Amino acid sequence: MSEERRKVLVVGGTGYLGQHLLQELAGKPYDVAFTYHSATNAPASLLQALLPSPPRAFRLDLQTGEGLDLIADALGPPHVVVNCAAISAPRACEMDPAVAMATNVPSSLVKWLSSFSDFKPLLIHLSTDQVYEGVKSFYKEEDDAIPVNVYGKSKLAAELFISSNYSNYAILRSSIIYGQQSVSPVKKSLPIQWIDGVLSEGKEIEFFQDEFRCPVYVKDVVDVILRLIKKSISDGEDMQLLLNVGGPDRVSRVQMAEAVAAIKGYDMSLIKPVPAASVNRGVISPSDISMDISRLVEVLGIAPVSFRDGVKLTLDVKDHI
Numbered sequence: 001m002s003e004e005r006r007k008v009l010v011v012g013g014t015g016y017l018g019q020h021l022l023q024e025l026a027g028k029p030y031d032v033a034f035t036y037h038s039a040t041n042a043p044a045s046l047l048q049a050l051l052p053s054p055p056r057a058f059r060l061d062l063q064t065g066e067g068l069d070l071i072a073d074a075l076g077p078p079h080v081v082v083n084c085a086a087i088s089a090p091r092a093c094e095m096d097p098a099v100a101m102a103t104n105v106p107s108s109l110v111k112w113l114s115s116f117s118d119f120k121p122l123l124i125h126l127s128t129d130q131v132y133e134g135v136k137s138f139y140k141e142e143d144d145a146i147p148v149n150v151y152g153k154s155k156l157a158a159e160l161f162i163s164s165n166y167s168n169y170a171i172l173r174s175s176i177i178y179g180q181q182s183v184s185p186v187k188k189s190l191p192i193q194w195i196d197g198v199l200s201e202g203k204e205i206e207f208f209q210d211e212f213r214c215p216v217y218v219k220d221v222v223d224v225i226l227r228l229i230k231k232s233i234s235d236g237e238d239m240q241l242l243l244n245v246g247g248p249d250r251v252s253r254v255q256m257a258e259a260v261a262a263i264k265g266y267d268m269s270l271i272k273p274v275p276a277a278s279v280n281r282g283v284i285s286p287s288d289i290s291m292d293i294s295r296l297v298e299v300l301g302i303a304p305v306s307f308r309d310g311v312k313l314t315l316d317v318k319d320h321i
């Protein structure tokens with residue numbers, strides 16, 4: 001391929017992960033563009049944060065593919081597409097399975113990528129740990145994926161669609177992504193900030209003792225994506241990768257709260273452990289979807305930060321505390 005700057009398109013650039021990714025890409029030698037969906041224009045605060053050369057922004061509806069032709073005309077074929085767009089709230093998926101499927105299975109995007117005749121852009125697609133059933137610890141990529149809710153089913157359907165219809169992809173099964181708020185704040189509540197907020201009020205609060213995840217710090221997920229982009233450029237070959245993307249620690253919600261309390265000096269007795277089955281959340285949540293990340297470490301040479309260090313970075317707490 002020629003010396004032209006590689007084009008990277010972030011689909012869902014207005015979401016939590018998408019914004020963090022765009023911020024890192026801003027300092028890299030790529031020609032970056034992104035898509036947004038629900039607003040009429042891309043958020044001014046996001047574009048402002050990406051000065052002096054804000055990426056081009058395009059409105060896109062993944063359900064219909066409306067907007068893709070305009071991107072092709074203005075940008076030409078991208079070298080890499082990172083798909084961060086989704087209905088990412090499990091409860092929202094449960095309430096409208098048809099919309100969840102139509103959005104989360106990127107059929108229009110894959111069709112568009114397949115239409116470029118010269119080469120197949122790399123598609124980096126965000127999936128989830130919720131494709132796993134949740135009945136054992138430290139799932140590996142080759143374990144059976146048996147999702148228990150609509151969100152997980154839609155994400156697994158997306159994985160199958162991509163791997164059966166496209167030849168150059170990396171699918172990232174991410175655990176809970178935590179970290180600092182994005183530059184244009186997302187409306188959903190962020191896990192560490194939420195725990196910090198409720199514990200700071202000094203009231204007792206219940207946390208699940210029997211739901212286990214491997215939360216991953218947002219900058220580590222961004223690092224994974226950047227390494228995949230580099231790998232695809234340096235190898236110059238198509239890839240077919242499926243990777244668990246989690247942090248190194250398997251933690252319950254109680255342990256997550258305890259980490260925040262220890263770091264911020266809150267009273268540990270405010271944390272009341274309860275079984276997850278005691279609360280109806282309107283969606284089934286898998287119990288233990290902790291993941292084995294040895295393939296991630298081996299393929300990309302990455303060492304995600306510990307949960308405790310990630311929480312400190314998130315809450316901007318220095319080591320001496």
Ligand SMILES: NC(=O)c1ccc[n+]([C@@H]2O[C@H](COP(=O)([O-])OP(=O)(O)OC[C@H]3O[C@@H](n4cnc5c(N)ncnc54)[C@H](OP(=O)(O)O)[C@@H]3O)[C@@H](O)[C@H]2O)c1
Nearest residue numbers: 012014015016017036037038061062085086088126176177
């Ligand atoms: N955050 C986590 O803890 C976590 C954990 C595991 C996996 N994941 C996965 O990682 C990815 C990124 O998550 P996130 O937290 O950044 O998600 P998010 O904050 O909910 O952002 C979702 C993005 O999707 C876009 N979008 C929604 N519907 C669309 C449509 N019909 N057409 C085009 N774009 C559409 C939104 O655009 P507008 O905002 O402009 O409408 C937004 O940019 C998702 O695939 C998610 O499932 C996330």
